[in-house]
Amino acid sequence: MTPPSASAEAVAADGTATAPVAEPLLAGATPTADVTPGPASAAVPARTPSPATGGALVLVGMLLVALNLRAAVTSLGALLDEVRGGLALSGAMAGLVTTLPTIAFAGLGALTPWLVRRYPPARVLVVAMLALTVGQVLRVATDSAAVFVLTSALALAGIAVANILLPMLVKQHFPHRTGLVTGAYTMSLTIGTTVAAASAVPVAHAFGSWRAGLGVWAGLAAVAVLPWVPLALRARAARRAATPTAAVATPTRIRPGRTRLGWAMAVYFGAQSLSGYAIMGWLAQLFRDAGYAPETAGLLLAGVTALGVPVALAMPTLAGRLRTLRPLVLSLTVFSTASYLGLALAPHGLAPLWVLLLALGQGAFPMILTTIGLRARTAEGTVALSAFAQSTGYVIAALGPLLVGILYEATGGWTAPIGFLLVALVVQTTAGMVIARPRYIEDER
Structure with a gap:
C-alpha cells in the first residue's frame, strides 16, 4: 500500500x-x-x-x-x-x-x-x-x-x-x-x-x-x-x-495542554500506566503473601505479560473499528475491577483467573496508544498529543508503585493498596468517557 x-x-x-x-x-x-x-506555492517534491x-x-x-x-x-x-x-x-x-x-x-x-x-x-x-x-x-x-x-x-x-x-x-x-x-x-x-x-x-x-x-x-x-x-x-x-522557498501560512497552534481532550488523554494514560507499573512491581509479592512459592508467584506475574501479547494485537484493531470507544472503556473497567476484587478476596484459589482478567484490563495501554492517533487529523497533531499525554501521564504513573508500597508497608496487607488501585480505575474510566467520543485535537483550540 x-x-x-x-x-x-x-x-x-x-x-x-x-x-x-x-x-x-x-x-x-x-x-x-x-x-x-498556504497561499504561497508549495515546494516541488x-x-x-x-x-x-x-x-x-x-x-x-x-x-x-x-x-x-x-x-x-x-x-x-x-x-x-x-x-x-x-x-x-x-x-x-x-x-x-x-x-x-x-x-x-x-x-x-x-x-x-x-x-x-x-x-x-x-x-x-x-x-x-x-x-x-x-x-x-x-x-x-x-x-x-x-x-x-x-x-x-x-x-x-x-x-x-x-x-x-x-x-x-x-x-x-x-x-x-x-x-x-x-x-x-x-x-x-x-x-x-x-x-x-x-x-x-x-x-x-x-x-x-x-x-x-x-x-x-x-x-x-x-x-x-x-x-x-x-x-x-x-x-x-x-x-x-526541494525548492528553497517554502510555503508560508498562518501558524496553526496545537496545544493539548489547553484542551479538555489533551488532559483527558494524559489522565487516562497516566492512570492506566500507574496501575500497570504497580502490578508489575507488586503482584508477585501479593501472590507470595497469599501462600504461593516464589517461583510460582513469578510465573503468575509472567502470565500477565504473556497473555498481554494477544491482547496487545487485538485491542488496537478493535478500537480502530469502533465509532465510539465507550463500550471498550467500560469493558476494560469491568475486567480490572473483577481482577482487583478477586485479588483482594480470594488471591490463592483462583489466581489464574485473576491473572487473565488483569491481562485483559491492561488492554487499556494498547487502546490509549491507538486513541492518540485516532484523536488527531495530522501527524503533527499526533506527535503533539502523544508528547503531552505520555509525558504528563508518566508523571502520574510514577506515583503508582510508590503509593502501593507505602500503603502495603503501613497496613501490612493488600486491602488498602488494592483500594487505591480501584480509585485510580475510577479516575481512568472518567477520563475514558471523555476520550471515547470521536473528536480531534486540532479542533480544540
Whole structure:
C-alpha cells in the first residue's frame, strides 16, 4: 500500500504546529489532504523511491524499535540485586535507578516535538536508537555507580523519544490502518518486555555476569538502527532537492495542554500506566503473601505479560473499528475491577483467573496508544498529543508503585493498596468517557 504521510507543518517544542516547511517528515511520503496549504506555492517534491517499499521499511523499523522500548528497563529490574552487589549501589542510588524510566519518559519525551520540528523523524530515530545502543554498552562496561546511572539515562533518553514518535509514524504512513499497525508494534513491545524480563537472569547465569544479561540487549538496539539509516538518507536527499522557498501560512497552534481532550488523554494514560507499573512491581509479592512459592508467584506475574501479547494485537484493531470507544472503556473497567476484587478476596484459589482478567484490563495501554492517533487529523497533531499525554501521564504513573508500597508497608496487607488501585480505575474510566467520543485535537483550540 502507498503510505500517506503527514502534512508539511512543523511542530514546535511545546507541541505547537507552525508554518509549513519544505523538509519532509520522512522521505518517500506524500502530503495528506488534512491540511490546507498556504497561499504561497508549495515546494516541488523530490523524486523518491517507491512509497510502498518505503512503507514496508518504516513498518519493519517500527517493529524493531518497539522490541527495544522496554527491554533495557525490564532486564535491569530482573538483575537489580546483582547490579547492586556488583557496583555497590546504595539504597538511594538503587531507588534512583528504578525511578529513572518514568523521569526520562516524562521529561525527555516532552522534547520530541521540538526535535521533529527541526529534523525528519527518521533521523531522530537513528539518533535515539544509537543513544539506546551506546547507553546500554557503556553501562555494562563501567565499575562506577554514577556512570552506570548516567549511561542508563542516555539509553532511556532514546526510549523516551521513540515512545512519542511511534504513534506519529502510524498516523503519517498508515492512517487507514491505525488499529492494525498500532496492534503490531504494541505486540512487538510486549514481546520485547516479556522476553527481556524472562531471559535476563538465565543469560547472566550462562555467562557468569550480570553484565551479559544487560549488555545483550544493546545488540537488538543496534539492529533497530538499520532500517532508519536509508530512510534518513532519503529525507536528507529530498531536503536538498526541494525548492528553497517554502510555503508560508498562518501558524496553526496545537496545544493539548489547553484542551479538555489533551488532559483527558494524559489522565487516562497516566492512570492506566500507574496501575500497570504497580502490578508489575507488586503482584508477585501479593501472590507470595497469599501462600504461593516464589517461583510460582513469578510465573503468575509472567502470565500477565504473556497473555498481554494477544491482547496487545487485538485491542488496537478493535478500537480502530469502533465509532465510539465507550463500550471498550467500560469493558476494560469491568475486567480490572473483577481482577482487583478477586485479588483482594480470594488471591490463592483462583489466581489464574485473576491473572487473565488483569491481562485483559491492561488492554487499556494498547487502546490509549491507538486513541492518540485516532484523536488527531495530522501527524503533527499526533506527535503533539502523544508528547503531552505520555509525558504528563508518566508523571502520574510514577506515583503508582510508590503509593502501593507505602500503603502495603503501613497496613501490612493488600486491602488498602488494592483500594487505591480501584480509585485510580475510577479516575481512568472518567477520563475514558471523555476520550471515547470521536473528536480531534486540532479542533480544540
